[in-house]
Amino acid sequence: MTAFVDLYTEGDTFLHRMDPRVKILGVVFLTVLALIIGNLYYLLTLLAAIGILLALGRAKLSKTLYALKMVLRVMVLIVILWPFFNPTGTPVLFHYGIIKITQPGIIKGIAVAIRIACLASVWYILMFTTTQRDLVRALVKMGLRFDFGLALSIALRFLPTFGAMVESIRDAQRARGMEFDRGSVFKRSRKYVAVLVPTIVGALRTADTLSLALQSRAYGARKDRTYLRDFSMRTSDYAALALFGLALALPAFAKYALNVHI
Amino acid sequence: MIPRPIGRADKDFFIVARDIKYSYGDGIEALKGVSLRIGKGEFIAVVGGNGSGKTTLAKNMNGLLRPTSGSLDVAGRPSAEMTVAELAHHIGYAFQNPDHQLFSGTVEEEVRFGPKNLGMEEQEVEKQTEHAIAHMGLQEYRQVQPLTLTLGLRRKVSIASVIAMDPQVILLDEPTTGLDGREIADLMKCAVSLNEEGHTLILITHDMRLVAQYARRVLVMAGGRLILDSDPAGVFSDLEILASTKLEPPPVTVLAHSLGGFGIPKDIATPEQLVDAIMRARGGTQ
Amino acid sequence: MRPLELRDVTFTYAGEQRPALDGLTLEVEKGEFVTLLGENGSGKSTVCMLTNGLIPNALRGQLAGSAKVFGFEVREHSVAEFATRVGMVFQEPESQLFCMSVEEEVSFGPENLAVPREQLRERIEWALELVGLKGYNDCSPFSLSGGETERVAIAAALSMRPEMLVLDEPGYALDPVGRQDLYRVLRDLRDRQGMTILLAERDAEELSSFSDRMILMRSGRVVKSGTPKEVLKDAESLRSMGVLPPQLSEVSVLLNRRLGRSDLDFSTVAEAENAISGILSSKRRGGRA
Numbered sequence: 001m002t003a004f005v006d007l008y009t010e011g012d013t014f015l016h017r018m019d020p021r022v023k024i025l026g027v028v029f030l031t032v033l034a035l036i037i038g039n040l041y042y043l044l045t046l047l048a049a050i051g052i053l054l055a056l057g058r059a060k061l062s063k064t065l066y067a068l069k070m071v072l073r074v075m076v077l078i079v080i081l082w083p084f085f086n087p088t089g090t091p092v093l094f095h096y097g098i099i100k101i102t103q104p105g106i107i108k109g110i111a112v113a114i115r116i117a118c119l120a121s122v123w124y125i126l127m128f129t130t131t132q133r134d135l136v137r138a139l140v141k142m143g144l145r146f147d148f149g150l151a152l153s154i155a156l157r158f159l160p161t162f163g164a165m166v167e168s169i170r171d172a173q174r175a176r177g178m179e180f181d182r183g184s185v186f187k188r189s190r191k192y193v194a195v196l197v198p199t200i201v202g203a204l205r206t207a208d209t210l211s212l213a214l215q216s217r218a219y220g221a222r223k224d225r226t227y228l229r230d231f232s233m234r235t236s237d238y239a240a241l242a243l244f245g246l247a248l249a250l251p252a253f254a255k256y257a258l259n260v261h262i
Numbered sequence: 263m264i265p266r267p268i269g270r271a272d273k274d275f276f277i278v279a280r281d282i283k284y285s286y287g288d289g290i291e292a293l294k295g296v297s298l299r300i301g302k303g304e305f306i307a308v309v310g311g312n313g314s315g316k317t318t319l320a321k322n323m324n325g326l327l328r329p330t331s332g333s334l335d336v337a338g339r340p341s342a343e344m345t346v347a348e349l350a351h352h353i354g355y356a357f358q359n360p361d362h363q364l365f366s367g368t369v370e371e372e373v374r375f376g377p378k379n380l381g382m383e384e385q386e387v388e389k390q391t392e393h394a395i396a397h398m399g400l401q402e403y404r405q406v407q408p409l410t411l412t413l414g415l416r417r418k419v420s421i422a423s424v425i426a427m428d429p430q431v432i433l434l435d436e437p438t439t440g441l442d443g444r445e446i447a448d449l450m451k452c453a454v455s456l457n458e459e460g461h462t463l464i465l466i467t468h469d470m471r472l473v474a475q476y477a478r479r480v481l482v483m484a485g486g487r488l489i490l491d492s493d494p495a496g497v498f499s500d501l502e503i504l505a506s507t508k509l510e511p512p513p514v515t516v517l518a519h520s521l522g523g524f525g526i527p528k529d530i531a532t533p534e535q536l537v538d539a540i541m542r543a544r545g546g547t548q
Numbered sequence: 549m550r551p552l553e554l555r556d557v558t559f560t561y562a563g564e565q566r567p568a569l570d571g572l573t574l575e576v577e578k579g580e581f582v583t584l585l586g587e588n589g590s591g592k593s594t595v596c597m598l599t600n601g602l603i604p605n606a607l608r609g610q611l612a613g614s615a616k617v618f619g620f621e622v623r624e625h626s627v628a629e630f631a632t633r634v635g636m637v638f639q640e641p642e643s644q645l646f647c648m649s650v651e652e653e654v655s656f657g658p659e660n661l662a663v664p665r666e667q668l669r670e671r672i673e674w675a676l677e678l679v680g681l682k683g684y685n686d687c688s689p690f691s692l693s694g695g696e697t698e699r700v701a702i703a704a705a706l707s708m709r710p711e712m713l714v715l716d717e718p719g720y721a722l723d724p725v726g727r728q729d730l731y732r733v734l735r736d737l738r739d740r741q742g743m744t745i746l747l748a749e750r751d752a753e754e755l756s757s758f759s760d761r762m763i764l765m766r767s768g769r770v771v772k773s774g775t776p777k778e779v780l781k782d783a784e785s786l787r788s789m790g791v792l793p794p795q796l797s798e799v800s801v802l803l804n805r806r807l808g809r810s811d812l813d814f815s816t817v818a819e820a821e822n823a824i825s826g827i828l829s830s831k832r833r834g835g836r837a
Contacts, residue, residue: 132648154646160690161642165362171326172362175355176423177347177379194375197365201409205361206643212597213644215606216636217657217708221628228655228668311723312693412588440720442587442750443792468723471753471795508725513753513817514795520821524828533783533798541806543828 007067007127015057015129019237020138026244027126033248034118036255037262040111047114050121057129064124071120075113082109132156137227146225154210162203169198273338275299276352276430276462277323282332284318292318294486295332300464302430305457307473307494308466309509310483316466319483320433325349337430351380354429358436360420364408369400369419372408376427394426398452414445418452431462438469450476471512474498474531482507495529549619551634551712551744552576552599557613558768559594559603568594570768571613576712576746581738583755584748585779586765587790592748593639594768596716599746600634601627618711632661635705637715641697642689650676650692650700651685657708675703678741679733695726699733706737712744713737719749731758751792756780756815764789777813796820803827 015023030050037043054064065072082105089104130138132153140149170180173194180191254260272278277300284293292315300306310316321327322334325346334341337352354376357363366372373394377387395401398418403411408419417437425432434453438446454476457463467473473480473494480497482490484507490497497503498511499519510516518530518539525543530536553575560567569591576582584592597603601622604611615622618633638644647653654672663671676682679699684692692700698718705713713734719727735758737743749755752762756776764772764779766789772779780786783798799820800812807827814820 133652153648157646157648157689168357168359169362171321172355172357174326174346175324175350175357176363176376177350177427178375179345179347179379194365198362201364202361209638209640209643210646212602212606213636213638214646215602215627216600216631216634217704218628218631218660219656221631221660222662224662225659226662226665226668227659228652228665228672230665414588440588440717442790443787444587444790446792470724510724512795514799516817517796517799517820517824520817521824521828524825533795533802536799537802537806540803540824540828 007124008131009059009063009128011058011129013057013129014236015053015125018129018240019231019233020130020134021142022233022237022241022244023126023130024135024138024142025241027122029244029248030122031119033251034115034122036252037115038111039262040107040114042262043111043114043118047118047121050118050125053125054121057125059125059128063128064121067124067128068117068120071116075116078113078116079109082106082112133229134231137230150219158206161206162199165202166195166199169195169202172198270301272299272335275301276337278333278335279323279329280333282322282329282334284315284322284327285330292486293322293329296486296488297332298481298488298491300431300462302462303457303460304479305454305463305477306465306479306481307477308464308481308483309468309470309473309497309507311468311507311509313485314483314507315486316481316483317435318486320355320435320464320466323349323431324353324355324433326355347380350376350427350429352429353431353433354424354427355433356417356421356424356435356437358439360413360416361409363420363423364416367407368405369408369411369422370395370404372419373400373423373426376423380427390426390428394422397425397456398422399448413440414442414449417441418449421449421452425456425461429461431464432456433464433466435466436468437465438467438472446472468509470510470515471531474512474515482509493529494531499528550575550616551578551618552746553614553616554595554598555614557598557611557615559598559611560609561594562608562610564609568609568768569598572765572769574763574770574773576744578711578744579738579742581735581745581758581760582747583752583759583762583776584746584765585750585752585762585786585791586748587750589767590765590790591768592765593716595765596636596714596746596748598622599712599714600630600636601625602636628660631657631708631710633711635702635708635710635713637698637701637705637713637718639717639720641694641701641721644701645689645697645704648688649685650681650687650689650703653689653700654703654707657704661708671707671709675706678706678737679703694721694723695729698722698726698730702733710743712746714746716748717750718747719751719754724754728754731755734758750790752776752780752786752797753792753794756794756797764791766790777815780815781813 034046037046083101086105086108087100087102089102092100092102094101136149136153140146178191178194180188251262255262279296279298281295281297282293283291283295285291296319308316318327322329325341325344328342336349341349364372366375370391373391374387377390395404398421400418400422403415408416437449441449453463465477477494480492480494481488482497482503490500490503498515514530514533514536518526518536519528522528526539530539555573557569557572558567559569584595586592594603597607598615599617604623605627611623617630645653647656651672654675655668658668658671676684679702681696681699681703718730722730731754734745738745759776761773762776762779763770780793780797781801783793783801786793796814800814804810804812812823814823
């Protein structure tokens with residue numbers, strides 16, 4: 001069982017080689033951009049641009065769609081439900097009692113869905129071109145305390161292990177007649193105590209041993225620890241950072257300073 | 263070799279598996295067609311390396327996994343018709359890591375958990391809990407928090423909680439991991455007494471000394487198949503199987519085999535048995 | 549300086565009544581392969597935790613007596629200071645490996661010691677080679693077998709270039725063949741690198757041919773110390789102390805008793821076969837045994 005959070009796919013594209021810090025900042029900028037753009041057609045352009053980036057990173061369509069399964073479902077829901085909850089503007093397409101559907105309402109719904117697609121896919125780009133290790137290292141380099149970075153790495157690494165442990169515990173309790181899929185919601189949640197307690201105990205035991213192991217390997221011995229794999233900014237990284245910055249700055253300037261409606 | 267009972271109908275057996283296969287979600291075929299019949303009162307060891315399918319087989323028996331093809335009958339009914347909870351009443355599975363099962367405030371509560379889940383009457387629950395606690399020698403620990411006990415005791419609690427459901431078959435998954443010599447002897451004594459009471463014991467283990475000493479029947483798994491179903495002597499004499507599965511008979515048994523020319527029998531499992539046999543072969547009256 | 553010298557050490561874990569170590573005295577010499585044998589609760593894990601200062605620095609309690617590791621009193625130094633001398637491997641590999649690749653895991657220790665980048669690479673290769681995992685650099689911990697995981701844990705300790713390696717029940721999750729492979733790796737380390745090895749175990753079956761010396765512990769004290777043959781001779785008392793004696797040792801003890809001898813002593817099947825064949829043939833020939 002591999003980490004379901006580990007979306008990293010091997011590759012040697014410029015996205016894979018880009019400094020992770022630039023990628024993180026770039027993704028943050030594009031997120032803000034997606035949030036400030038309201039117009040459907042501009043959002044579609046942004047999505048297309050992100051799509052190009054995905055292609056340049058050699059993302060496999062099937063894998064991408066699989067990872068973004070949940071997001072796709074949410075998008076469909078929004079497209080369907082949004083018009084019912086936001087019946088503003090003209091022309092009105094349907095009116096029966098309290099149910100009112102307008103064309104701008106439908107368009108807005110689609111725009112919101114596209115915005116979500118932009119957000120999800122831009123973060124996906126980060127995840128599939130950067131290893132967990134590099135991500136954490138980037139955060140530490142950008143100011144996160146090493147201890148926190150280590151805690152984050154450990155948490156990510158143990159997710160599948162604890163996932164498997166929870167499965168095993170559930171099985172063990174099922175083998176004692178515990179039926180988790182029967183009973184009221186209230187009763188069912190009480191049943192999960194039988195899974196929660198062993199899980200927490202197991203996690204604490206592991207944490208105990210792990211902490212001793214870390215200390216035995218001189219964790220915290222010196223402030224100036226070295227790193228096997230490290231990265232530093234190159235010209236191409238600065239250039240990419242500048243481009244990401246502009247991609248956000250120009251539209252933001254247009255919207256807020258020049259009152260252009262985007 | 264113990265002669266295999268011929269002519270017994272399937273219905274006389276408690277567990278009947280016919281060509282069961284099991285594939286995990288990602289396409290890996292963990293069981294490639296296993297057929298076997300397990301009767302009441304047997305003492306069986308299941309051996310095999312990692313990936314041999316022994317755990318998968320065990321989980322198919324108690325319903326945690328369902329065969330993807332083939333048929334499996336338990337207590338005369340197809341297992342497919344029974345939920346895991348119903349199967350728990352017939353096959354009690356004690357997991358390798360007791361800490362995956364323990365969560366109650368006292369040993370007594372822990373042991374009661376199983377029978378309560380199965381919907382037994384309060385009187386019956388009481389009786390089974392008493393019986394299980396007595397069987398595993400846990401009387402003095404009734405009111406103790408299970409998680410504060412040593413590993414050997416925690417394992418006993420987990421086994422007690424399984425036998426309290428009064429299953430015919432008791433399946434122990436690597437129960438001696440982490441136990442010292444004394445704890446192992448103690449645990450196996452409990453297992454033997456359960457077997458003498460009529461329960462079927464199935465022991466998944468890689469400790470060949472236990473297999474030699476306690477099992478009357480050995481199922482050797484490799485690559486998802488049951489490659490040998492015989493008594494310990496039969497398994498330990500089959501050099502081909504041993505070589506291909508990298509299983510090693512206990513040193514005493516290897517020694518007994520090499521002394522075969524002197525009339526030492528091959529089914530020696532313990533040092534005492536070997537020394538008795540040597541003294542007999544010597545012909546003295548020591 | 550001796551790798552380990554414990555004199556009259558008593559240690560009680562915080563919150564416990566009974567001392568885990570009770571006036572314990574033992575030493576380990578440089579380059580020895582020593583096995584600590586004892587039942588659960590005999591104190592062997594506690595001795596392991598002393599070897600690199602985890603007791604009393606990380607595991608609190610009351611420590612009395614003198615506990616010196618390479619000449620340094622454990623209570624006077626931090627765990628990090630011992631990390632370059634003593635490598636520790638704990639019971640379950642899954643609980644001490646936390647990186648996403650073997651390489652990261654093995655480099656963690658030296659990174660903490662600020663070893664320069666070029667040397668990091670060297671150490672990783674050296675450590676992996678020693679445990680027979682050359683080329684496993686990019687492997688994920690999820691793809692490894694039990695034995696391989698154990699060896700990664702050892703490599704992760706070795707990369708700090710310790711002089712003594714301490715392992716607390718490393719055979720816990722391994723099958724007999726896996727255990728033998730492991731012991732072979734450890735013995736190679738001793739033979740090729742002069743590494744001092746201290747191993748804590750409950751089961752003596754496979755260890756007699758690998759250890760130089762065995763120390764039998766019970767209730768926090770040393771009961772016996774000597775060569776494997778010496779310590780494993782009395783199979784009955786081993787059993788009473790909760791340790792599983794090697795089957796062949798038991799055979800020699802029982803045979804000695806039944807034949808009124810005291811010289812029979814075999815540790816391998818071949819030796820046993822020879823000796824016993826001798827006994828049985830001479831009887832057949834009608835001669836006196």
